[in-house]
Amino acid sequence: MSSILLSAEGLTKSYSGTPVLNAVSLAVPEGHVVGIVGENGAGKSTLLNILSGIVKPEAGRLEVNGLEVQLDGYGQAMRLGISRVFQEQALIGNLPVYENILLSLEGRYASLGQIMRRREMIAVARALLEEAGLALDVTQATRRLSFSRRQLLEIVRACLVPLRVLGIERPLVLLDEPTASLEKSDEAVFFELIAQLRGQVSFVFVSHRLSEVLSLCDSIVVLKDGQRVEELQSAKASEERLHALMVGRERIADYYHEGRQGHFPREARPEVQVEGLGDERHYHDVSFDLRAGEILGIGGLVASGTAELGRGLAGILPPTRGSLRLGDSAPQTPKIGCLIRQGVGYVPAERLAAGMIPAFPLSWNLSLAGGQDQFVGPLGFWRRGLEAAVATDYIRRLRIRARGADQRCDTLSGGNQQKVVLARWLCRSLTLLILDNPTRGVDAGAKEEIYDFIRGLSEAGVAILLITDDLPELIGLSDRIAIMAHGRVTAEIAAPAEAKPSEQAIVAAMLSDAQDQAAA
Numbered sequence: 001m002s003s004i005l006l007s008a009e010g011l012t013k014s015y016s017g018t019p020v021l022n023a024v025s026l027a028v029p030e031g032h033v034v035g036i037v038g039e040n041g042a043g044k045s046t047l048l049n050i051l052s053g054i055v056k057p058e059a060g061r062l063e064v065n066g067l068e069v070q071l072d073g074y075g076q077a078m079r080l081g082i083s084r085v086f087q088e089q090a091l092i093g094n095l096p097v098y099e100n101i102l103l104s105l106e107g108r109y110a111s112l113g114q115i116m117r118r119r120e121m122i123a124v125a126r127a128l129l130e131e132a133g134l135a136l137d138v139t140q141a142t143r144r145l146s147f148s149r150r151q152l153l154e155i156v157r158a159c160l161v162p163l164r165v166l167g168i169e170r171p172l173v174l175l176d177e178p179t180a181s182l183e184k185s186d187e188a189v190f191f192e193l194i195a196q197l198r199g200q201v202s203f204v205f206v207s208h209r210l211s212e213v214l215s216l217c218d219s220i221v222v223l224k225d226g227q228r229v230e231e232l233q234s235a236k237a238s239e240e241r242l243h244a245l246m247v248g249r250e251r252i253a254d255y256y257h258e259g260r261q262g263h264f265p266r267e268a269r270p271e272v273q274v275e276g277l278g279d280e281r282h283y284h285d286v287s288f289d290l291r292a293g294e295i296l297g298i299g300g301l302v303a304s305g306t307a308e309l310g311r312g313l314a315g316i317l318p319p320t321r322g323s324l325r326l327g328d329s330a331p332q333t334p335k336i337g338c339l340i341r342q343g344v345g346y347v348p349a350e351r352l353a354a355g356m357i358p359a360f361p362l363s364w365n366l367s368l369a370g371g372q373d374q375f376v377g378p379l380g381f382w383r384r385g386l387e388a389a390v391a392t393d394y395i396r397r398l399r400i401r402a403r404g405a406d407q408r409c410d411t412l413s414g415g416n417q418q419k420v421v422l423a424r425w426l427c428r429s430l431t432l433l434i435l436d437n438p439t440r441g442v443d444a445g446a447k448e449e450i451y452d453f454i455r456g457l458s459e460a461g462v463a464i465l466l467i468t469d470d471l472p473e474l475i476g477l478s479d480r481i482a483i484m485a486h487g488r489v490t491a492e493i494a495a496p497a498e499a500k501p502s503e504q505a506i507v508a509a510m511l512s513d514a515q516d517q518a519a520a
Helices: 044-049 074-079 095-102 118-131 146-163 185-195 208-218 239-247 306-313 336-341 351-355 362-366 384-397 415-427 444-459 471-477 503-519
Strands: 004-014 018-029 034-038 059-064 067-069 082-085 174-175 203-207 219-224 227-233 268-277 287-293 295-300 321-325 346-347 431-438 463-467 480-487 488-494
Touching: 004 044, 004 351, 018 034, 034 044, 034 208, 044 174, 044 203, 074 082, 074 208, 082 146, 095 118, 095 146, 118 146, 146 174, 146 185, 146 503, 203 208, 208 239, 219 239, 227 239, 239 444, 268 306, 287 351, 287 463, 287 488, 295 306, 295 471, 306 346, 306 431, 321 488, 336 346, 336 480, 346 415, 346 471, 351 415, 362 384, 384 415, 415 444, 444 463, 444 471, 463 488, 471 503, 480 503, 488 503
Parallel strands: 018 227, 034 203, 034 219, 082 174, 174 203, 295 463, 295 480, 346 431, 431 463
Antiparallel strands: 004 018, 004 059, 059 067, 219 227, 268 287, 268 321, 480 488
């Protein structure tokens, strides 16, 4: 039997009188991987905040290596060997990679208290990345890395710094949705690193991807509404069982609502026409048509240009060539202000960094796209009553778990934050909605609801461009799938409800086209 590295008993926490964690207990045996699953708002992040010293519980006790501790901050948790990968990235983009890896540990590499031994820091950072199997120039600015690579950098820092730099023999790493932002190739590096450290390092693994939890963890703790529901051994659990415990019901068979998928004859009049779109660096000569109510999925490997295409079509990073045509309007170069007025919405992959202002109330975030026409009166005064009423209506319609329209968005769970970003566009008259990984970091129950909303928009005649790295989502929701490689659309695959392509077929198309483009 392994000894218990971390033991938590009766942890309780509430915010503004609302309980978010109620007498939750947890034990992490030495060298084990313990999974934690639950819907958004179940208390997972609050539990990790307590275990990492960021939040103090109102009740309960915590033991590390058999000794009771009261954590007074993340720094103390680190000194005890508890590190964390946060759900939202915590890197400083302007700093080089090696400084981010050793962030807060600079004193170890300072002579006379102020002269930094940068060569030593660079050597240490290189050794850590090499151990993780990650080839990166550690002297480059961190902002130059892709979102996926930055996430992997945080994982390497949390997993290896306590062990190799701080010299802690039995560290504990808290992983909060670590794979939500990883590309497939970086996921492989992550899983190999966990396998390599297993036995030396203990892990608490929070993820909405139940298949990953089942394959990676020794045991799984289920939280619901701030309470511990059950703990299962992974060998005796299943996705269906976990889902039922998390949300109180079995996952529906028609998870992607394919039964509601429409039929869109090629001869039907297109609502959206994209012709020769390009931005010099990321995507080139992209053309496609999209009919009212049709869902066009966009998939590709790392650096395929899918995310950049989405931002270009939304007018956030306007393309340098090509045009977009909506309905009977004249072709235009996408520009965000004009497109919003014409009914184009955009949901980014990074909701906190690009999708909302977290410190603002829910109502403010929901009305951000309507300041120019929806919520301003004829004399220029802001219509606060209308804003509050609309926000309250969408809290009800989208089942957003919030105490009211004035609640700050940084106090909402990830899934509820995503619903706020979606609601911003649902309250407008939409022609085209561009979705970039709309369910990233969202639990299975909230995913079902978001898929239902997407199908509802499709049935209402909204054309949807779905960019996603989630292959089942890409296949399940799309009417057609466009494959991108090296910035170009290289294949189009039909995906009708009665004849969905396999994941293997999609991956084969991505790999084949990527290799062909590279050879060209």
